[in-house]
Amino acid sequence: MDPQARGKSRDIPFMDRVFTPDERRLIRGSSDPDMMLWSMWAGKETGYKAIRRRYPAVSSAPGRYEVQLPCTGDHVPESGTVHTPCGPISIRFFITGDYVHCIGATADEEVDAIVWDVRKITWTHSSPNVESGFVREMARRSISVYLGEQPEAVDIIRPNEDRGLAPPVVRIGRKPPAINLSMSHDGRFAACAFSVYHAQSGTR
Numbered sequence: 001m002d003p004q005a006r007g008k009s010r011d012i013p014f015m016d017r018v019f020t021p022d023e024r025r026l027i028r029g030s031s032d033p034d035m036m037l038w039s040m041w042a043g044k045e046t047g048y049k050a051i052r053r054r055y056p057a058v059s060s061a062p063g064r065y066e067v068q069l070p071c072t073g074d075h076v077p078e079s080g081t082v083h084t085p086c087g088p089i090s091i092r093f094f095i096t097g098d099y100v101h102c103i104g105a106t107a108d109e110e111v112d113a114i115v116w117d118v119r120k121i122t123w124t125h126s127s128p129n130v131e132s133g134f135v136r137e138m139a140r141r142s143i144s145v146y147l148g149e150q151p152e153a154v155d156i157i158r159p160n161e162d163r164g165l166a167p168p169v170v171r172i173g174r175k176p177p178a179i180n181l182s183m184s185h186d187g188r189f190a191a192c193a194f195s196v197y198h199a200q201s202g203t204r
Contacts, residue, residue, distance in 0.1 A: 009033035018044075018062045026069065030076075035100070038078040039093055042102035043067035047082030047089040047183050050104045055086045067091075076100075079111075094118070103193045116193040117142050121185065135183045135190035141171060142192060144178065156181065170183055170194070 008014060015037075023040055030036035044065040050056055069080040080088040082104065090111050091104035101118050105111045121134050130201055136156055144151040149172060159166040170179045181194040 002090045009037045020063065020066050021044045022065060032075075035095070035187050036076055039095065039102070040067045040098045043080060043082050043091050043095070043104075045184075046091050046104040047084045048081075049167070050089045050106065051084045051086050053180065054106075056161065056163075056166070058084070058086055082121045087118040099189050101191055105195070110195065114193050115142065115146055116191065118189055120188050121190050131190065132184040135185045135192060138190055139168075139181060139183050139192035139194070143181070143194060146194070147172065156183075 009027055015027070019027065019040060020036075020141045027033050027036045027040065036167060041062070042060045044055060044067060047067070048058070048060055048062075052060075064085050067080055068083060069077050069146045076093055077096055079090070079092050082091055087106070089104045089106060090108045091102055092111050094101040094103075094116075097119075099118060101116065103114045103116050104109060105114065117139055118137065121131060123130050123134060137151075140154045141151050143149075144154045147154070153172055156160045156172040157169050157171065168181045168183060170181050178196055179194050181192065182194075183190075185191070
């Protein structure tokens with residue numbers, strides 16, 4: 001875990017603003033409170049991104065997304081549920097000593113179908129534009145392998161909407177393929193996750 005991420009569990013105003021009472025108890029009771037905190041945070045982000053595809057106007061306030069984990073607080077489990085304002089999202093965690101990655105969808109079987117990747121950003125000059133370019137190229141290559149296309153044939157766009165940028169859209173030529181895509185970057189790492197789109201589903 002990035003050293004800058006350590007110690008956040010001792011930030012009482014942040015804890016009170018972002019996490020529910022049950023989440024705070026789970027974080028404080030963990031043998032690694034910071035890892036539990038960032039796992040909870042990743043779960044909340046995943047829940048929001050997944051449900052937003054079906055409900056674009058849904059609130060993004062983290063306190064509206066409660067992460068429920070089947071554990072006593074000693075460790076972060078492999079799976080859990082995020083209770084969003086518009087219904088539950090099933091989530092999976094992938095945790096190493098360097099990062100916490102979370103994927104999710106509206107059903108367990110949809111989570112199992114998600115293709116995901118996490119990579120360290122290798123470019124020496126770091127900026128939001130550089131990091132965005134890195135994760136976009138990473139996603140383009142992952143999708144091209146999945147679809148059996150050349151990377152240059154895959155186009156990823158972010159349409160504008162009233163609240164800012166909409167979720168990314170994948171296009172092959174003029175026709176968008178049936179794929180849900182999510183991209184993110186934080187510090188030294190970039191991540192993407194995608195799956196074949198099914199009606200009435202959401203994917204992080």
